[in-house]
Each structure stands twice: as structure tokens, then as C-alpha cells.
Amino acid sequence: MWSLEEQDRHHKGVSSSSSSSRCSPSSSVLPQTPKRRTMEELWKDISLNASPPPLDRHPVYHGRQADCFLRLPSMVLQDFLAGPLNRPLYQPQAAAKEPSLPPLETALSLNSAKEFLGEADQQANTQSNSSSNNTNGNGSISCDFSAVPPRPAALFSLCSRKRSTTEIHPGGADRHQKRMIKNRESAARSRARKQASHAYTIELEMEVSHLQEENAKLKKQNEEYDSNSLEKSKTENDFLKKEAESHVTNAEIKLAELSTNENPTDIEKEPTEGSKGEMKQGESRTTEEQPTEAYEAERKEAELCEIEEPSTELSKPEMNATEQLEIENQSLTCIYKIHTVECWRSKNSRQFILVYYL
Amino acid sequence: MSRDPLVVGNVIGDILDPFVKSATLRLLYNNKEVMNGSELKPSAVVNEPRVEIRGRDTRATLYTLVMVDPDAPSPSNPTKREHLHWLVTDIPETANASYGNEIVPYESPRPTAGIHRFVFVLFRQSVRQTIYAPGWRQNFNSRDFAALYNLGAPVAAMYFNCQRENGCGGRRYL
Numbered sequence: 001m002w003s004l005e006e007q008d009r010h011h012k013g014v015s016s017s018s019s020s021s022r023c024s025p026s027s028s029v030l031p032q033t034p035k036r037r038t039m040e041e042l043w044k045d046i047s048l049n050a051s052p053p054p055l056d057r058h059p060v061y062h063g064r065q066a067d068c069f070l071r072l073p074s075m076v077l078q079d080f081l082a083g084p085l086n087r088p089l090y091q092p093q094a095a096a097k098e099p100s101l102p103p104l105e106t107a108l109s110l111n112s113a114k115e116f117l118g119e120a121d122q123q124a125n126t127q128s129n130s131s132s133n134n135t136n137g138n139g140s141i142s143c144d145f146s147a148v149p150p151r152p153a154a155l156f157s158l159c160s161r162k163r164s165t166t167e168i169h170p171g172g173a174d175r176h177q178k179r180m181i182k183n184r185e186s187a188a189r190s191r192a193r194k195q196a197s198h199a200y201t202i203e204l205e206m207e208v209s210h211l212q213e214e215n216a217k218l219k220k221q222n223e224e225y226d227s228n229s230l231e232k233s234k235t236e237n238d239f240l241k242k243e244a245e246s247h248v249t250n251a252e253i254k255l256a257e258l259s260t261n262e263n264p265t266d267i268e269k270e271p272t273e274g275s276k277g278e279m280k281q282g283e284s285r286t287t288e289e290q291p292t293e294a295y296e297a298e299r300k301e302a303e304l305c306e307i308e309e310p311s312t313e314l315s316k317p318e319m320n321a322t323e324q325l326e327i328e329n330q331s332l333t334c335i336y337k338i339h340t341v342e343c344w345r346s347k348n349s350r351q352f353i354l355v356y357y358l
Numbered sequence: 359m360s361r362d363p364l365v366v367g368n369v370i371g372d373i374l375d376p377f378v379k380s381a382t383l384r385l386l387y388n389n390k391e392v393m394n395g396s397e398l399k400p401s402a403v404v405n406e407p408r409v410e411i412r413g414r415d416t417r418a419t420l421y422t423l424v425m426v427d428p429d430a431p432s433p434s435n436p437t438k439r440e441h442l443h444w445l446v447t448d449i450p451e452t453a454n455a456s457y458g459n460e461i462v463p464y465e466s467p468r469p470t471a472g473i474h475r476f477v478f479v480l481f482r483q484s485v486r487q488t489i490y491a492p493g494w495r496q497n498f499n500s501r502d503f504a505a506l507y508n509l510g511a512p513v514a515a516m517y518f519n520c521q522r523e524n525g526c527g528g529r530r531y532l
Contacts (some may be wrong), residue, residue, distance in 0.1 A: 196367035
């Protein structure tokens with residue numbers, strides 16, 4: 001706690017503004033100084049209140065500031081707002097420092113002592129800083145508020161609601177003040193907590209909406225892709241099918257052609273040159289075609305027949321019919337095995353018939 | 359106005375400096391994921407949570423996880439800020455903290471006064487380093503810790519609130 005002496009020193013001396021350094025929670029009561037009396041005089045002169053509370057209030061001072069304060073009916077609003085030091089409540093007599101300080105303050109407020117104001121402004125700034133820090137920070141700086149009284153002009157200049165309510169209980173009502181400060185801090189913390197959870201839910205909601213959009217987009221893409229590929233595959237499929245069909249029809253046609261070509265060779269036994277040529281052509285044609293099983297069988301038969309015929313053609317005209325028939329019979333028995341049949345005539349004019357088997 | 363729960367809840371400021379998140383940290387107590395800024399009961403956080411870390415590069419990066427209580431012994435009087443609850447190093451990516459090196463074993467949060475924040479801070483280790491346990495749990499400083507071991511800025515952080523299980527424990531007088 002500040003004594004008036006120290007306060008004077010503070011005002012007139014170095015204007016170091018670190019309030020924490022001055023903070024001393026010990027409420028040591030320093031003895032009255034002669035200056036107080038002058039202030040008391042001032043106070044009496046300047047006192048706004050006609051009937052200040054009597055001396056007996058003093059013992060109650062340390063613990064019951066609030067009560068004294070509230071009981072006084074003649075308090076004017078301006079006095080209230082001006083801060084505790086300006087309260088006309090306190091009688092500036094006893095050993096307590098507090099009562100003595102208000103006179104100084106009222107002196108300050110009412111007179112135009114420039115030096116006071118000048119220095120007090122500095123203190124006001126520091127105090128405003130400290131008080132703002134206090135409400136935001138932890139309670140360890142709460143001792144600052146006990147140092148509130150010595151900063152008169154600050155209270156006068158910054159007539160904020162916050163500060164006025166805290167300054168209701170200066171000095172001795174530390175507990176009340178501290179309680180209030182802590183309540184404030186706790187409220188600030190719970191507000192922060194509420195905001196934090198709220199912010200988190202908002203973030204989550206944003207993410208949800210974002211993900212939903214992405215999901216919809218991707219789904220759409222997926223569908224498009226699917227339908228596209230389906231169509232593509234369908235068209236491809238159709239095309240291939242058609243191709244296959246055409247191939248099949250071609251094959252069928254060729255088969256039919258072949259079969260029609262081959263039938264005449266079966267029937268004829270002694271083909272003419274022209275027919276032979278045709279047969280040969282048919283043979284060549286058949287060999288060109290991609291054979292199926294049945295087709296191959298037919299082909300072989302055709303070949304066989306052709307083989308028969310050329311053999312008969314190749315054979316010398318001297319061969320008589322019986323020999324020819326024999327050859328035919330022989331060849332006909334092993335129908336799928338004969339590859340070629342050849343007729344040879346030796347120098348001795350002997351005829352040899354060679355049959356090549358597969 | 360920042361919407362980050364870490365900023366609004368004053369985690370950034372009290373314990374950490376602003377950082378850019380570069381990894382996802384998931385904490386699961388009893389298979390329930392912890393939401394940033396949510397409230398949990400002490401009974402739910404008795405045992406250590408499962409940790410899932412996902413970073414940008416999937417190489418063998420190692421992480422250090424710190425769990426502190428910045429509101430010890432009470433939020434209005436955090437003289438023991440920060441109280442160290444857990445310290446695990448060399449956690450491989452996507453693996454649980456059990457694969458790491460538990461320097462300081464997990465201590466169950468047991469707040470006696472007020473609503474405490476419990477903050478998890480994740481650092482990325484550049485190398486596999488030996489980190490020594492501090493002599494005591496209280497008055498730990500995450501900033502100094504990071505500076506001391508060259509961990510750099512945190513890559514992720516998360517916090518939840520926790521208060522006494524039953525009631526407020528009575529008014530505390532100044």
C-alpha cells in the first residue's frame with residue numbers, strides 16, 4: 001500500500017511506470033505525515049459532500065468498504081464514477097492511508113496542478129496497461145489493483161465502467177477485487193472455450209460440405225465414364241459381331257460354291273480337258289480356302305477323285321479298261337490315304353502304276 | 359478473426375507460437391477420436407491414447423509427442439505451467455506411440471481445480487536423437503524444449519478440456 005509520502009515522492013520523483021515493482025500486497029499502514037493535514041484542510045474546503053461519515057467508520061474501513069460506501073446516500077454519480085479516491089466518503093483523519101488519499105485526488109481533480117496531471121498521466125497510461133493486462137492475464141498481477149489509489153488522474157481520465165467497479169473496493173477489500181478479477185478471467189476463459197468448440201464445429205461443417213461436393217463431382221465423373229465406356233464397348237461389340245457374321249457368311253458362301261464345284265467332279269469319271277482344268281482350278285481354290293473339318297473331308301474326296309482322273313489321264317492310252325478299273329478299285333478302297341497315283345512305262349515297255357499313300 | 363480452435367482457446371499464445379500445420383495428428387482414447395477443444399472426463403483419459411500420425415512424406419520420419427497441462431494447478435493460477443504429462447520420441451509415421459521411446463511415462467490427468475486444457479504438441483525429428491527427461495514434470499516449457507533439441511516449429515497440435523469428475527470441488531478462496 002502506498003503512503004502519502006511515497007506517493008508524493010512518486011509524483012515528484014522518477015516516473016518509472018512499472019506498477020508491478022511497486023506492488024506490495026502487504027497492507028502496512030504508514031504513519032501520518034504533516035502533509036496530510038494540509039490535504040485534510042483541502043479536503044474540507046473542497047469536499048463535495050455536506051455530511052461526510054463520522055470517525056467511527058474508520059475501524060470498519062479495512063473490511064467493509066463496500067458497506068460504508070453503499071450506506072452513504074448522498075453520493076453523487078459523478079463522485080462514484082470519479083473513482084474511490086474521489087469518494088467524498090472518507091474522512092481524511094485516521095491512520096489509514098486511504099482516507100488521506102482521496103483529498104489529494106480531489107485536489108487533483110479540482111485544481112489545475114499541472115505537474116500532478118502530467119505525471120499522473122504517465123501513471124494513468126501504465127495503470128491502464130496494467131489493468132488491461134490484469135483482466136486478461138493471470139491473477140498474479142492482481143496486486144496491481146492494490147496500487148490503484150496512488151494513480152489519481154488515471155481514474156479521472158479513464159472513466160471506464162470496468163475500472164470504476166473494480167475501484168469500488170480499494171485497498172482493504174482485496175478479496176472482493178481479486179474475486180471479481182478471477183471471475184472475469186474465468187468468464188473470459190469459458191467464452192474462449194465456447195468459441196473454440198464453436199470454431200471447431202464450423203471447421204468440421206465446412207469440411208463436410210467440401211467433401212460432399214467432391215463426392216458428388218466424382219460420382220458424376222464416374223457415371224459419365226461408365227456410360228461412355230459402355231457405349232463404346234457396345235459399339236465395338238456390334239462391329240465385331242457384324243464382322244464375324246460377314247466372315248461366316250463368306251465362308252458359307254465359299255463352302256457352298258466349293259460344294260457345287262466339287263459335285264461335278266464326283267460324277268464324272270473321264271473328265272475332259274476343260275473339266276480337268278476346272279477341277280484343277282477347284283482344287284486350287286479349295287487349297288486356298290481355310291478348311292473346316294467337313295470341308296477337308298470333301299476336299300480329300302475331291303482330291304482323290306482328281307487324283308483318279310489325272311492318273312487315268314496320265315496313264316498311257318495303251319492301258320486297257322480293266323487295268324484302269326483295277327486302279328480305281330485299289331484307290332477307292334483306301335480313300336483317305338492315297339496321295340498320288342503315277343503310271344510309268346519302262347524301257348521294256350512295261351507299265352508300272354505307282355500309288356503314293358499319305 | 360481466427361477460427362482455429364488452438365488460437366481461440368489460447369493454446370497458441372500460452373504454450374506455442376503460431377505455426378503451420380504440416381501433419382495430421384489423431385488421438386484416440388478408447389477408440390474415440392478426440393476433437394480439438396472438446397471436453398473429456400478424467401475417467402476417459404486414464405490410459406494413454408492411441409496416436410496416429412500422418413505426414414507429408416511417407417519416408418521414415420520420426421516424431422516427438424509432448425503432452426502438457428498449461429493450467430496447473432488451476433487455470434486462474436497456473437503457477438506450475440506447464441505440467442508435463444507425457445513425452446514420447448522416435449515415433450515412426452503411422453505407427454502408434456508404443457513404437458516410440460517413452461521418455462516420460464503417461465500420467466493420467468487429474469485436475470483438481472477449474473477446467474484445464476491438455477495440449478498435445480507434435481514435433482518432427484530430423485534425426486533420431488536422444489532426448490533426456492526433465493528432472494520434474496512441472497514448469498515444463500514447450501518452447502524451450504523445442505529450442506533445446508532443435509525440433510523447430512511444431513507440425514501439429516491438439517487440445518482437449520478436462521475438469522474434475524464430480525463437481526467443482528468447492529470454491530477456492532484467494
